[in-house]
Amino acid sequence: MEVFINLIHFPVYTLGVGKRIGLWFQGCSIRCKGCMSKYTWEFDEKYKTDVEDVLKEIFSFNVKKITISGGEPFDQSEALEYILKKLKKNNFNDILVYTGYEYDELIKKYKNILDYIDVLIAGRFIEGLESKYIWKGSENQKMYIFNKKLEKIYNDYKKKKKDKRLQIVEKNNDIYILGIPYQKDIKEIMDEFM
Numbered sequence: 452m453e454v455f456i457n458l459i460h461f462p463v464y465t466l467g468v469g470k471r472i473g474l475w476f477q478g479c480s481i482r483c484k485g486c487m488s489k490y491t492w493e494f495d496e497k498y499k500t501d502v503e504d505v506l507k508e509i510f511s512f513n514v515k516k517i518t519i520s521g522g523e524p525f526d527q528s529e530a531l532e533y534i535l536k537k538l539k540k541n542n543f544n545d546i547l548v549y550t551g552y553e554y555d556e557l558i559k560k561y562k563n564i565l566d567y568i569d570v571l572i573a574g575r576f577i578e579g580l581e582s583k584y585i586w587k588g589s590e591n592q593k594m595y596i597f598n599k600k601l602e603k604i605y606n607d608y609k610k611k612k613k614d615k616r617l618q619i620v621e622k623n624n625d626i627y628i629l630g631i632p633y634q635k636d637i638k639e640i641m642d643e644f645m
């Protein structure tokens with residue numbers, strides 16, 4: 452099965468709890484105004500890869516925590532489901548997924564996929580709706596903790612305020628900024644790095 456992937460990176464410290472793998476899907480049909488990841492919108496052929504190669508790279512890190520973001524992971528629901536199934540089979544115990552869709556939109560269509568997710572952060576990015584919390588770009592976005600075992604650590608994480616720490620990563624001559632800045636800093640970051 453083929454899938455459009457923007458980036459796989461380890462370690463990631465700025466999206467989720469602890470030291471994690473990061474997997475960014477390429478392609479997003481939602482297109483929120485002010486999105487800082489516009490480079491992930493197009494389903495560009497150059498990002499197409501085999502899902503088995505993606506899994507091979509993920510498993511090579513020997514870590515059981517992962518953050519999946521994008522782009523929009525649910526725009527490639529078949530590949531997303533396949534990857535999540537394999538992660539669960541390999542005892543991944545902290546699978547955090549970011550989506551621009553609302554929980555109510557997903558539960559109707561993708562209940563089977565949500566069953567593989569431990570923590571979901573859902574909702575459109577709304578420009579002008581600043582959030583002080585480290586895990587979200589705009590205040591409307593919501594966190595759903597499905598895995599009871601992670602309730603305590605994610606309820607604590609939920610309260611964490613943004614600090615100035617972002618991760619900057621270079622891969623194949625491209626620069627990636629990992630983490631969620633304040634909206635007021637996005638333009639400055641874009642001007643500096645994009």
Ligand code: SF4
Binds near residue numbers: 479483484487521
């Ligand atoms: S859903 Fe995410 S990637 Fe897509 S436009 Fe909105 S913020 Fe950007």
